[in-house]
Amino acid sequence: MIFASTALLALAMSTDAFAAAVGKGTALQKPRWSEALRTGTIFGVMEAITPLVGWALGLAAADYVRTWDHWIAFTLLLVLGGRMIWAAARKPEKAEVEKPSRHGFWLLAVPGFATSIDAIAVGVGLAFLSVNILPVAAAIGFTTFAMVAVGVMVGRVLGSVVGRWTEGLGGVLLIGIGAAILYEHLGAA
Template identity: 55%
Template sequence: MNPIPLILLAFAMSTDAFAAAIGKGATLKKPRLIEAFKIGLIFGFIEAITPLVGWLIGKSASEYVEAWDHWIAFSLLTILGLHMIYEGTKPAGNDEEQETGKSLFRICLTAFSTSIDAMVVGVSLAFINVNIWIAAALIGFATTLMVTIGIMLGRAIGSVIGHRAEIFGGLTLIAVGSLTLYSHL
């Protein structure tokens, strides 16, 4: 596979993470570029690991993962989205230290949820002549870049929609999960 399709594949794999990052950026209180970049690195790292896992699975049992990937992604993103909507309807004033731990867990879970499609791509890459390490690195880089941009874009949207930004983020995650499910049915 030549570099152009690999680059396009990398950016295609980052689109759902980009949408989720816009929602996350809207829920954060004025995130700085460095914070957005750190979140981008978390997403990028997880998004780079999943095609490697998928590639390994592809060598042994591709039909099992491919048959259920969209349902797993849909379920995880919908549960996270509903939780965000619930949190968005509660009055502000939670313990910030406790929220930081929950937030990191949510970021990692969201990153994993949006990277399931990259795992399936990894499965399919196991059957063609491609350097999986280069493909995974490109996917991770593209995701880091797109999530960083998405967080900053979400910051601008968040200042417009105010306290209810978490509801917007939850709806975004549910939409991403629903589109993932719809595209596979």
């Protein structure tokens, strides 16, 4: 696989993680770069591992992965996004003070996993093409790391502008990502 193809694939695989990271950044009280880098690491590692999993599944599980990946991603993002919207609607006006300074591991791992499920199918597809998966997975992971770290900081700016509804906005973004994944897969069928 040539460098340009790898770079474009890595960029495409990390765009949904970027949008989720913006939502995560809006839900925090002025996130610092250390939290942005931590979030980027969690998302990036997951995004790098999932094409390897897809590669390992290979031809035997290709049909199963393609059949269910979009439903799994949609459900996870719908539940997490709905939870964020519900929490934003229940918060009082002074919710800015109540925002956490960092997310727990699982609040990052779930959307990190959900936005990386499509990379399993990419890994399976690359197995068909006999592509060396290691540099591709590393490129996807590093690009996701960088885009998510920036996304969290973009969310910081949006959080200051939008106020208490930022967590709800993040929830809407996650549900939108899930719906886009579902639409893309069902529209292709």
